[in-house]
Amino acid sequence: MAKDEIIKNFIKDLKYNIDVLENFISYLNLSEKDKEFYDKVLKLLKSKYKNIKKSNSDDLGKHLRLKKLIKDNKKDDDR
Amino acid sequence: MSYYLIFTKEGSFNCFTKDKKILKKYLKERNIDKYNVLKIKDRDMTEKLKKSIEYEEIFVSYGVCMCASEEEYLFESLYTLENEAKYYIETLIRYFKYLKFSKKEEKIVESFIEKIINIINTCDDEKYNIDKYVQRIIRNFWVEE
Numbered sequence: 001m002a003k004d005e006i007i008k009n010f011i012k013d014l015k016y017n018i019d020v021l022e023n024f025i026s027y028l029n030l031s032e033k034d035k036e037f038y039d040k041v042l043k044l045l046k047s048k049y050k051n052i053k054k055s056n057s058d059d060l061g062k063h064l065r066l067k068k069l070i071k072d073n074k075k076d077d078d079r
Numbered sequence: 080m081s082y083y084l085i086f087t088k089e090g091s092f093n094c095f096t097k098d099k100k101i102l103k104k105y106l107k108e109r110n111i112d113k114y115n116v117l118k119i120k121d122r123d124m125t126e127k128l129k130k131s132i133e134y135e136e137i138f139v140s141y142g143v144c145m146c147a148s149e150e151e152y153l154f155e156s157l158y159t160l161e162n163e164a165k166y167y168i169e170t171l172i173r174y175f176k177y178l179k180f181s182k183k184e185e186k187i188v189e190s191f192i193e194k195i196i197n198i199i200n201t202c203d204d205e206k207y208n209i210d211k212y213v214q215r216i217i218r219n220f221w222v223e224e
Contacts, residue, residue: 017171024164041191069177
């Protein structure tokens, strides 16, 4: 799989997984303290996602372990 | 005494009640039109018909009126929610190794992983806000119908 496609798929999957997490959390019986904690986590993850999405290829390395991502995906392709 | 039979928009039988107050509550909770309701007097109900619908009598549970098929749908979808969440959250956790975090962010993420794994692996319906879940499911049940 080409590098650009690997990154594109990763970003798409990341978003979907965060959305699933948010939906799941919305059904949990949480204390106020836990609610605040999970809101903090979601805010952090969404911010990571946004930073990655708006980065150009030169900046991606600031937010992503690109080499590892590409290497692991190519390893999966070779299996 | 009368039977109030409630039908879906497509015209198939869904549930019934003999209690007018329960009927009003059920219809109001789901924003269902009274034209979906068929009233039959007890003397006009055959024993065969009564027997065929007896399992779909509306009851009150989790603070709302519901019937057996809705309750079944509730638990099936809760099971699906949990299994899907488990799969996608475990995937998300695997993706963390590709994201760059500061030391402070790493601590938050580690704490999150510990808490969420614990929740996913706990077999306890009380971990869910069932009232909230029931409200959403009931709306979806009638939309999908």
